[in-house]
Amino acid sequence: MRDPADASRIAVERRRARAAVKNSIARGERDPLSVARFAWDNIDSAEAGLRITEYLGAMPGVGAIKVPRILEAVDISSRKRLGALGRHQRERLTAWLVARGATGKTRPTRGRLIVVAGPTAVGKGTVVARIRDKHPDVRFSVSATTRAPRPGETEGVHYFFVSDDEFDRVVAAHQMLEWAVVHGQNRYGTPRAPIVEALERGDSIILEIDIQGARQVKAAMPEAILVFLLPPSWEELVRRLESRGTEDSAEQARRLETARTELAAQDEFDETIVNDDVDRAAEAVVHLMTNH
C-alpha cells in the first residue's frame, strides 16, 4: 500500500499544478481551447484534472455568476472534470469557446519587460551599449525625447527626436507607456505599441529610463522587472559625471541633485546591480531576461 504521507504530497502537487494551469489561463498566457485539447489528449494531466467550474472561472471575463449559465448552455454538469467530458460535451464546449474567440493556438510565453534605471551617471548608457554589443539579439525600447541629438546619436536608434508639439500629440493619444520630465528640462517617453507587440510575440525587451518612468511602468505592467543600477560609491558617481564632460557645471550640479533623490528610490526596485564592472553588470541584466 502507498504511504499516506506520499498520497497527500501527491495531492498537494496535483493541486498546485492545477492552480498553475488556472493562472496561465487567467493571465491570457494559454488559450482555453488549447488547454482543453491538451486535457483530452492527456487524460492524466493537471489540465484534465481541472474541475469544469475552475476551468471556466479562470477565463478572463468569466466570473462565478457566469459559470452556471455557461454550464447550462453547454449542458455539462458542474461536477465534471475537464478531462472526463464525453464526446458531445467536448463538441458543445469547443463550439462555445470558438464563438467566444478561442483559437486553440498555443501562444508563446510572454516575453519579459526589463526596466533598467538608476541615478544619473551611474553608467546606464555604457551598460546598455555593452549589452547591444555582446547580445545583438536583445531588443531595446527606443524612447522619444524633446532634447536635441548629441553627436553620434542616430534617429530611431538612440531616440526618436521629436518637437514639443509632437510629444504632446503622442501623449494625448495615450500612445506612451510612460513619460517624464528628466532633470527638470526635457521630456522623455516610451512608446507603448512596440513594447506590447514584443511581449505578445514572446520577445523580452529592455527599457533604459529614469526612475519616475520605472515607477509608471510598474504601475501599468506589474510583471515588469525593475532593475536599479548602483554606483560602487557616491564619490565614483561624482567622478563619472565630471569626467564624461557632456554637461556644463550648472547641469552637472543639477544632475547630482537628482541623483541624490534617485538613490533613495532603490528599495522600490526588484533587483539591484552594482555597476563596478561594465561586463559583469551587463551580463547580470541579460541573465534576468531568462532567469528571474
Ligand code: 5GP
Ligand atoms: P540622456 O539625455 O542622457 O540621453 O538621458 C537622460 C535621462 O533620461 C536618463 O536617465 C535616461 O534613463 C532617461 N530616459 C531616457 N529615455 C527615457 C524614457 O523613455 N522615459 C523616461 N522616463 N526616462 C527616459
